[in-house]
Amino acid sequence: MNDFEVFQRNSVDLIEAPQLRQRLDKARAAGKPLRIKFGMDPSSPDLHVGHAIPLLKLRALQELGHTIVLIVGDSTAMVGDPSGRNKLRPQLTREEVETNLVTYTTQAGRILDMARTEVHRNSEWFDAMRFEDVLRLAGKATVARMLERDTFEKRMAAGEPIGVHEFLYPLMQGWDSVMIRCDVEIGGSDQLFNLLVGRELQEREGQPGQVCITFPLINGLDGRKMSKSYGNAILLEDSAEQMFGKVMALPDDVMGTWFRALTRLADAEIDALLGGHPREAKARLGQEIAGFFHGADAAARARESFDRQFRDKQAPTDIPEIAHAWPEGSVPLMVLLRDIGLAPSSGEAKRTIEQGGVKLDGQVVTDPKFALGKPAAPILVQFGKRKYARLS
RNA sequence: GGGGAGAUUCCAGAGCGGCCAAAUGGGCCAGACUGUAAAUCUGGUGGUUCUCACCUUCGGCGGUUCGAAUCCGCCUCUCCCCA
Structure with a gap:
């Protein structure tokens, strides 16, 4: 797989593919890696496998030698990302953000090589802004443009509140791209709007607009958006047993998505698994996921104990x-x-x-x-x- | 600035003086079934040594009443329309 294919594999949006090819060619010629941005929202401290999708992608790109720039949205967290929310999000205090941040980067480190990752807090530049600068930034977008975003549109239609500060969120995220001279930003498919705002801001500032790539969001165990607060998430902190068990609780028809998003199995192999026995396929998925985070041995043990307890209806071995x-x-x-x-x-x-x-x-x-x-x-x-x- | 609507149990959403711990759906829990903690079906889903009874819950604080989630007043928050 070449670099372009790694970028593209399993993506939902790729704006624009030809530009990505061009940049890759240029980067290769100049011997300089691309700067790939990923924003972390430290408002929820516990990462789950949904977050792992872009992180795994970053890991693969990191292995190819590209520079990963992690933006810790400590300033943006005080706004609250309106993406995928139908509710006004609570604004976090600085202390909350700080404590979340530590656990967050630790957990991300289970996927990324943090020693080779560039990390910035966006307070680095936002704290220095005066009100005048904020106004100037706000002036770079229009209300109409903001209302194009589907979540705002839905909330308007549903008669739900939208805080004025929420309009600033995409602008702040976009400004991050300007500040770090981002080449490619990746995110979940709900982030497309935010990513595009970054691209537009860069162009206004005389930089080449970033390539925007989004990846699928996966739903939780119950079909709703995966979120720790719904209790439907597979957390990176989960034990191998929990991960395996939770995977086994997934509906059959999401297995393909999960295989493609969370494992590096070749498409042909995935198709073969899906064509085979569903339980076998799901168990394999569980082993792959638990194995990535806990090692193959622990994953195999998790499968054995799951089989004993639920398939064979035997009591588990480690009873408190x-x-x-x-x-x-x-x-x-x-x-x-x-x-x-x-x-x-x-x-x-x-x-x-x-x-x-x-x-x-x-x-x-x-x-x-x-x-x-x-x-x-x-x-x-x-x-x-x-x-x-x-x-x- | 003016006018209107609304805040209900985990979520959505009924209820509009007693039959309300509060319909229904989702989630969740349990059982059956199964290839699994899938799907489907059935039942359950505030607490208390528990079939009685008592306590807490319907945005907050007061009030009316034998009795309030339901009526009244004030407050907080939200939405809509007009300016």
């Missing part, structure tokens, strides 16, 4: 031991389940018991009034599908 402080006499099971932390409330425990979701030593208990005292030997408690404890 709980030594409970038993009171005198017997305790209602529903209360016990709450006290040992398996159930969030006794009511929830009661419901789960009534629905046959609680097992003691493999025996289903359906009587919500069931009570027990301290057992002679530790008993195996199963609450729902995934929560186990060995209780003594």
